[in-house]
Amino acid sequence: MSRGPLLHADADAFFASVVLRGRPQLAGLPVAVVAHVIIASANYPARARGVRSGVHTQEALRQCPELILVDVPQGEVEEAGEALLDLFRECARAVEPGSMEEAFLDVGARSTEEAVAAGREVRRRAAAELEIPVSVGVGRTKLMAKLASRAAKPDGLHVIGPDREAELRAGLPLRDVWGVGARTVERLESLGITGLDGLDAIPYETLRRLCGTAMARRLRAIREGSDDAVVRPVERRSTLSSEGSIQGYARPDWTPAELVEMCVERVCRRAERAGLLASGLTLTARPSSLESPVCVLRGGRPTATASPQVWSGVALSLLAGAEVPPLAGLRVTLTALVQADRVQDTLF
Incomplete structure (x- = not known):
């Protein structure tokens, strides 16, 4: 596999997007999908009014009295997730799913321009064929592509180039590093380390004792810019x-x-x-x-x-x-x- 730019494609407010594609009359209104009494997903108009996933419906309605609540259409969501991953596989030579609505894509790009063109095609097809908005991030490694897709939301495409990558590897808060858990962050913050640049101040052995060997290696690699840049496809579904x-x-x-x-x-x-x-x-x-x-x-x-x-x-x-x-x-x-x-x- 090449080491050209990677994509991270992530459907926006996935559950809510699936609901809204069959209900055009709700476009632009605050909508949340509910699993029993908990908000599973809120669209962006609802988020703008303070509604967040994981909160009780009563709290959400206090925050946004005009909020429209819809029971989660689990079957439709599962089928949409499968169709989305199939689309990713058609657009890329290797796909590594992170969940039913997001994945890393190796599109064989040799340049940022090629990666951007591929990302635009993924977004175009997802909107046209599935009626689902997808944000795409372009970056040299998985972490950078993931951070780029976060910056692209909602419904956009964002590139993290060399200059911005260097800034992030110096100043990114640990809490914003994908894959670093809250316990690891707490242990490092107890030493006054809140960002990636703070890792330079402690010996590797200290980092290993605090976080374990695997996490210590990952953090060092992220700081040095040698973190994971390989998309590992799931060859076939086992479940x-x-x-x-x-x-x-x-x-x-x-x-x-x-x-x-x-x-x-x-x-x-x-x-x-x-x-x-x-x-x-x-x-x-x-x-x-x-x-x-x-x-x-x-x-x-x-x-x-x-x-x-x-x-x-x-x-x-x-x-x-x-x-x-x-x-x-x-x-x-x-x-x-x-x-x-x-x-x-x-x-x-």
């Missing part, structure tokens, strides 16, 4: 998941069995569309009480399949055979995925 909540916003509650069947139907439809079959299933049950542990149940079939009838039966049997407390939500994951055309005598 597919679908999840949901028992309770939603302004909708009737689902029973655990109803939610299981809904999640299985969604994930099997996506597997079939991708030409994939599974021979295993994992059911992750999330209790409504924070004091109860998450319950993970596993089952399988001797023959790989994407049949929702088969996997619903497996999942419901797992649920019925376990002592599961009252649930807040669950996730169904198809595992051990294989290409359908490589499997003979498949059971459907």
